[in-house]
Amino acid sequence: MAQTHNEATNRQGDAGCGCDPANLVPDLTGTRSVPPFVATGVRMLSFPVAASLFKLTALCDRYLNAPDPASPDWRPLTSMVYVQVLQYDRLVSEPYAQFGFIRQNELLFQIPIISPFKATEPKVGFFSPYLVVDNPVSLTVGREVFGFAKTFGGFQITDSDISVTNWLTPTQDANAQLAEHPLLGQPAYARSTAFLTLDEKPDVTWPYGPIRRLFRKEDGRGTDVGDEEPPFELDEVAWRHLFDSSDMPIVFSEMATETLKQIDSTTVLAPAPEQAAYQARISATSRTTAIAGTGHVVSGPLTVHRYDPLDLVDSFGMQTFLGKVPVWHPYWIDLDFRIDDTTLLTCHC
Numbered sequence: 001m002a003q004t005h006n007e008a009t010n011r012q013g014d015a016g017c018g019c020d021p022a023n024l025v026p027d028l029t030g031t032r033s034v035p036p037f038v039a040t041g042v043r044m045l046s047f048p049v050a051a052s053l054f055k056l057t058a059l060c061d062r063y064l065n066a067p068d069p070a071s072p073d074w075r076p077l078t079s080m081v082y083v084q085v086l087q088y089d090r091l092v093s094e095p096y097a098q099f100g101f102i103r104q105n106e107l108l109f110q111i112p113i114i115s116p117f118k119a120t121e122p123k124v125g126f127f128s129p130y131l132v133v134d135n136p137v138s139l140t141v142g143r144e145v146f147g148f149a150k151t152f153g154g155f156q157i158t159d160s161d162i163s164v165t166n167w168l169t170p171t172q173d174a175n176a177q178l179a180e181h182p183l184l185g186q187p188a189y190a191r192s193t194a195f196l197t198l199d200e201k202p203d204v205t206w207p208y209g210p211i212r213r214l215f216r217k218e219d220g221r222g223t224d225v226g227d228e229e230p231p232f233e234l235d236e237v238a239w240r241h242l243f244d245s246s247d248m249p250i251v252f253s254e255m256a257t258e259t260l261k262q263i264d265s266t267t268v269l270a271p272a273p274e275q276a277a278y279q280a281r282i283s284a285t286s287r288t289t290a291i292a293g294t295g296h297v298v299s300g301p302l303t304v305h306r307y308d309p310l311d312l313v314d315s316f317g318m319q320t321f322l323g324k325v326p327v328w329h330p331y332w333i334d335l336d337f338r339i340d341d342t343t344l345l346t347c348h349c
Contacts, residue, residue, distance in 0.1 A: 033093040033141045035284065036340035041089025043334050045162070046082050047186070047302060047327045052317020053079040056111055059129055059315065064113075067260055068281055070346055072115035072123060074258075080328070081316050082110040082126075083184070083302060085155075085162055091138065094338075104135035105155035107164045107184060109312065125256030130312065132166055132183065145342070146282050147261030154180060162186040172308045185303035191332045194293030255286040257339075280347040284339050292334035301326045 056076035064074045085107055092101040108131045114124045132153035133139050142148040153166040166183040169176040261280045301324035304313050312318070318325050 033137065033145075034095055035145065035342040036094045036338050037091065038094050038097070038336075038338045039088055039091045040336045041334075042336065043087040043089075043332070045085045045186075045189070045191075045297060045330070045332050047084070047297075047299065047330045048080045048082050049302065049316075049325050049327060050319040051079055051081045055315065055317035056081070059111065060113060060127060063129055063260065064127060064258070068346065071258070071281060074113045074115045074127065077112040077114040077124065080112070081318065082112075083327075084108050084110060085157065085164070085186075087157060093141075102135050102137050104133050104138050105157060106134075106138075107132040107153070107155075109316065123256060125258055127258075129315075132164060144261075146257070146284065147259040147280070153183065160188065160190060162189065166310075168307060168310055170307045170309075181307065182303075182305045184305070186299060187303075189297055189299035189330070191297055192295040194295045194334075254288075256283065257286060258283045258345075281345040283341075283343045283345055285341040286337055286339050288335055288337050290336040292336075294331065294333040294335075297330035297332050299327055299330050300324075 053076060056079065060074045060076060064071060086105070088102075088104045088106065090101045091104060108128045110126045110128050112124070113127045129149060131142070131148055131150045133142070133150050134153060134155050136152065139150045139152055142150045151166060151168075153164055155165075156163040162185065163182070164184040165180045167178060167180050169178050170181055259282050261282060301321065304318065304325050306313055313320060313325065320326075
């Protein structure tokens with residue numbers, strides 16, 4: 001059994017079984033939805049919250065490192081989780097853009113990750129272990145193409161109020177019924193006036209680069225976006241401090257994503273029920289192509305509802321105060337982006 005697992009892990013998609021990411025995409029009403037995907041008119045609200053570095057590391061091990069021994073050794077870059085609410089005005093599969101587009105709302109919980117940290121050119125990306133969308137096409141394609149753990153929910157978003165619901169069973173009781181339940185609330189936020197507006201591709205030459213400056217709070221030094229290379233000489237503590245304490249909106253020109261596509265946990269690839277099973281490891285790149293504006297958000301704490309099978313507060317180790325989740329330096333960005341360079345790294349089929 002272990003030998004079968006290792007052989008499958010070491011098999012490359014293009015050289016082994018001949019799989020291609022496009023072959024993992026379902027037909028939707030006769031039209032295929034394949035990358036690259038192009039999103040325009042996106043309004044993003046980002047609410048960074050403090051979490052447990054220990055629990056974030058455990059999530060990376062459980063869902064990224066342990067299931068696939070051939071994967072990089074991913075670790076959280078910071079002790080923050082970025083709770084983000086996005087409104088998409090237009091989202092298309094570029095090869096089939098003539099067939100139309102979709103609109104959607106999305107809630108995601110993002111963990112900045114890095115591997116290996118001490119390398120000359122470490123790989124950095126974001127791991128999103130939990131996402132909610134309100135468009136069934138996006139839900140299906142997101143799960144089938146990239147393995148994103150998307151679920152279906154409802155959104156009520158105004159200029160000052162956010163409410164997100166999710167379909168789940170509220171308890172572990174065998175008689176619990178699947179129904180729509182409150183998941184997240186932000187009842188008092190306001191977007192500031194944009195302090196930066198761009199009408200072209202952001203002039204950021206490395207993926208850590210925020211627009212303007214990120215300051216190292218401990219010594220007052222900063223890093224200009226014009227730098228050709230990121231300051232890899234910064235140690236791990238400095239990087240985490242930089243992310244955790246920054247009050248400037250963080251805008252990435254490029255962002256790596258790496259996910260595991262899930263399959264039936266009873267297969268030979270996951271003999272133990274507690275282990276995450278997967279079909280393939282997929283990588284892609286999200287590229288910011290335009291920024292309409294960015295600024296700060298004035299907000300109160302988040303309400304994150306807790307259920308027996310879905311306790312996000314406990315899973316991430318979010319810090320709470322009087323039952324609420326405090327927010328650190330929230331910000332907004334209006335942008336366009338595309339997801340391309342989709343690569344099948346390993347497969348198990």
